[in-house]
Amino acid sequence: MSKFLCEKYKNLEPYVPGEQPKDREYIKLNANETSMLPSPRVYEVLRSGRMKRLGFYADPDALELRNAIAEKYEVTADEVFAGNGSDEVLGMIFLAFFDEHSKIAYPDISYGFYKVFAKSFGIDGTAIPLKEDFTVDVDAFIASGRHIILANPNAPTGYVLPVSEIERMVASDENRLVIIDEAYVDYGNETCIPLTKKYKNLIVVHTMSKSRNLAGAHIGYCIADKELIKDLNGMKYSFNPFSLSDFSIAVGTAAMKDSAYYEECAAMIIEERAYLSEELRKLGFEVLESHTNFIFVHHPVMHAKEYQEKLKNAGILTRYFPQERIDNYLRITIGTREEMEAVVAATRDILQKAAA
Amino acid sequence: MSKFLCEKYKNLEPYVPGEQPKDREYIKLNANETSMLPSPRVYEVLRSGRMKRLGFYADPDALELRNAIAEKYEVTADEVFAGNGSDEVLGMIFLAFFDEHSKIAYPDISYGFYKVFAKSFGIDGTAIPLKEDFTVDVDAFIASGRHIILANPNAPTGYVLPVSEIERMVASDENRLVIIDEAYVDYGNETCIPLTKKYKNLIVVHTMSKSRNLAGAHIGYCIADKELIKDLNGMKYSFNPFSLSDFSIAVGTAAMKDSAYYEECAAMIIEERAYLSEELRKLGFEVLESHTNFIFVHHPVMHAKEYQEKLKNAGILTRYFPQERIDNYLRITIGTREEMEAVVAATRDILQKAAA
Numbered sequence: 001m002s003k004f005l006c007e008k009y010k011n012l013e014p015y016v017p018g019e020q021p022k023d024r025e026y027i028k029l030n031a032n033e034t035s036m037l038p039s040p041r042v043y044e045v046l047r048s049g050r051m052k053r054l055g056f057y058a059d060p061d062a063l064e065l066r067n068a069i070a071e072k073y074e075v076t077a078d079e080v081f082a083g084n085g086s087d088e089v090l091g092m093i094f095l096a097f098f099d100e101h102s103k104i105a106y107p108d109i110s111y112g113f114y115k116v117f118a119k120s121f122g123i124d125g126t127a128i129p130l131k132e133d134f135t136v137d138v139d140a141f142i143a144s145g146r147h148i149i150l151a152n153p154n155a156p157t158g159y160v161l162p163v164s165e166i167e168r169m170v171a172s173d174e175n176r177l178v179i180i181d182e183a184y185v186d187y188g189n190e191t192c193i194p195l196t197k198k199y200k201n202l203i204v205v206h207t208m209s210k211s212r213n214l215a216g217a218h219i220g221y222c223i224a225d226k227e228l229i230k231d232l233n234g235m236k237y238s239f240n241p242f243s244l245s246d247f248s249i250a251v252g253t254a255a256m257k258d259s260a261y262y263e264e265c266a267a268m269i270i271e272e273r274a275y276l277s278e279e280l281r282k283l284g285f286e287v288l289e290s291h292t293n294f295i296f297v298h299h300p301v302m303h304a305k306e307y308q309e310k311l312k313n314a315g316i317l318t319r320y321f322p323q324e325r326i327d328n329y330l331r332i333t334i335g336t337r338e339e340m341e342a343v344v345a346a347t348r349d350i351l352q353k354a355a356a
Numbered sequence: 357m358s359k360f361l362c363e364k365y366k367n368l369e370p371y372v373p374g375e376q377p378k379d380r381e382y383i384k385l386n387a388n389e390t391s392m393l394p395s396p397r398v399y400e401v402l403r404s405g406r407m408k409r410l411g412f413y414a415d416p417d418a419l420e421l422r423n424a425i426a427e428k429y430e431v432t433a434d435e436v437f438a439g440n441g442s443d444e445v446l447g448m449i450f451l452a453f454f455d456e457h458s459k460i461a462y463p464d465i466s467y468g469f470y471k472v473f474a475k476s477f478g479i480d481g482t483a484i485p486l487k488e489d490f491t492v493d494v495d496a497f498i499a500s501g502r503h504i505i506l507a508n509p510n511a512p513t514g515y516v517l518p519v520s521e522i523e524r525m526v527a528s529d530e531n532r533l534v535i536i537d538e539a540y541v542d543y544g545n546e547t548c549i550p551l552t553k554k555y556k557n558l559i560v561v562h563t564m565s566k567s568r569n570l571a572g573a574h575i576g577y578c579i580a581d582k583e584l585i586k587d588l589n590g591m592k593y594s595f596n597p598f599s600l601s602d603f604s605i606a607v608g609t610a611a612m613k614d615s616a617y618y619e620e621c622a623a624m625i626i627e628e629r630a631y632l633s634e635e636l637r638k639l640g641f642e643v644l645e646s647h648t649n650f651i652f653v654h655h656p657v658m659h660a661k662e663y664q665e666k667l668k669n670a671g672i673l674t675r676y677f678p679q680e681r682i683d684n685y686l687r688i689t690i691g692t693r694e695e696m697e698a699v700v701a702a703t704r705d706i707l708q709k710a711a712a
Contacts (some may be wrong), residue, residue: 002583014593216602227358237370246572
């Protein structure tokens with residue numbers, strides 16, 4: 001640490017991304033990414049004359065991308081904010097709307113970045129415990145009197161709240177901002193985007209890193225009432241107007257326009273999710289009912305940490321969270337059938353050797 | 357503005373990027389970009405198998421890119437921080453090292469973002485006037501007792517301070533952080549990067565948007581003592597760990613490894629800069645001696661604002677700053693010979709019509 005670091009950051013606990021070891025080839029199921037290709041239209045863009053214009057700045061308004069998103073969700077471009085991954089979108093939301101006088105609430109078990117942002121920006125953040133069965137305690141959130149940030153479906157549980165429950169929180173207080181992070185919504189769930197037409201205190205955040213197979217391009221966006229979007233664009237122009245490269249705008253637009261392709265990919269993930277869940281249950285695992293592109297599993301005998309290490313030795317990366325309540329669960333990203341068969345085979349082998 | 361926007365941002369004045377009008381084709385000389393292609397190696401990457409891995413997150417440490425930068429400048433990767441454009445690099449520097457107790461100084465005439473950052477983050481920022489002749493008043497900066505942020509060469513003047521003057525500021529107080537933004541250093545100037553070996557209070561910021569012909573990929577970096585770099589990486593991990601897409605890391609690395617190519621491009625810019633400066637002087641303009649990829653010009657009769665508008669009508673975009681002291685100057689980016697000839701022809705025509 002240098003002597004110049006601000007006092008308030010001396011105890012910062014940065015977010016820890018999934019590991020990216022380089023010692024060998026792994027089947028990478030630890031960061032809810034995918035080995036599936038993005039839409040073929042993405043590759044058309046890469047081969048196009050547009051890539052000859054890399055000497056010029058991208059459109060800071062990213063209008064082309066926002067128009068494509070607006071069309072998909074039947075809103076207007078001025079109801080869409082686009083940024084460098086949903087992390088930047090969330091960062092701009094935190095910067096614009098919360099300060100040291102704000103009180104926010106998020107679940108104790110959820111995406112780790114909500115807490116990191118609250119700490120980074122000196123915001124009073126409270127973790128509201130999930131219920132015993134790992135579902136979100138909607139009444140506790142409403143009773144908290146705080147702004148709310150929730151992943152729905154939630155991670156790493158994979159559970160989802162119905163849109164009616166989201167609406168209950170949003171409608172409970174028009175002075176409460178409700179941020180719903182729908183990173184995993186495309187794996188068989190209903191989006192709450194239509195509620196943004198009715199309420200001016202709801203922001204729905206999406207990412208193209210999951211169902212659009214574009215984690216490497218890092219594109220996120222949110223949809224909300226246009227006054228909120230105007231504020232977010234103002235923040236972006238005060239911070240990093242060109243944070244979306246022209247490459248990301250171009251491939252993001254191409255992918256957004258090819259809904260048929262991503263729906264096919266999501267359907268395949270849902271199928272593989274059912275396959276892996278069933279196979280692991282047969283091997284004695286408890287598998288939480290997933291609504292996402294990962295499953296969260298627990299074995300009655302083998303500890304999750306041990307299971308993770310043995311899978312890693314077998315060339316398969318998964319994600320373990322050393323956190324109270326979930327420290328005997330393992331998160332496994334859903335991939336292709338070949339990848340899922342590798343998980344099943346490795347698991348069978350690990351359990352057999354442990355029993356021997 | 358929504359009712360949720362934080363009080364402190366209600367009077368924010370966001371940075372205004374160069375315009376990007378879409379009504380017709382323009383010769384774009386208003387944002388110090390370039391119509392020249394990036395290195396051919398960039399296109400090799402775009403055609404490579406790497407683009408099949410877009411479903412995976414990029415390396416948040418961007419080690420490949422940092423290694424290439426370290427090699428070029430004879431430092432180590434832990435002395436290099438890479439980010440989403442020099443704007444993000446500057447943003448992380450402001451966030452990490454300055455707070456409401458910090459006092460910083462920047463020139464009254466310089467890159468507009470320094471002031472925007474100071475305002476955005478609630479930092480006490482002061483503009484120290486350039487001298488009458490538009491050179492930086494080094495003694496005033498030293499006497500200010502403040503942290504210093506300077507573009508060198510400066511924009512939009514195009515003037516440069518010798519490295520010995522930078523060292524004088526850095527050496528004046530080891531508790532003062534000195535940030536030197538060398539966005540335009542590659543157009544015939546000496547970098548002060550070697551000073552980072554000697555001083556622990558100097559950060560040198562670079563961009564690949566200018567001399568590397570990669571504005572559309574938006575890559576920036578800085579070089580400093582490794583304790584400062586460690587702090588910046590900590591901030592990045594608390595804010596947006598994946599802000600550099602895999603595309604930007606890949607093409608940035610390819611471009612950084614092809615120094616021969618960019619040196620050729622910079623030499624061409626220097627040649628065209630001499631050509632345009634000479635031609636405009638022949639037409640009666642005062643042209644400040646430029647050390648960058650733009651010139652800053654003033655005409656004794658035609659007002660800069662009028663000149664800008666008439667160039668725009670002729671299909672050429674340039675940048676006018678409605679700011680005290682420089683509101684009768686125009687900034688023109690240096691481009692290819694063809695583009696420069698178009699500027700000369702249009703200018704000749706504009707002056708002739710005005711005289712008629």
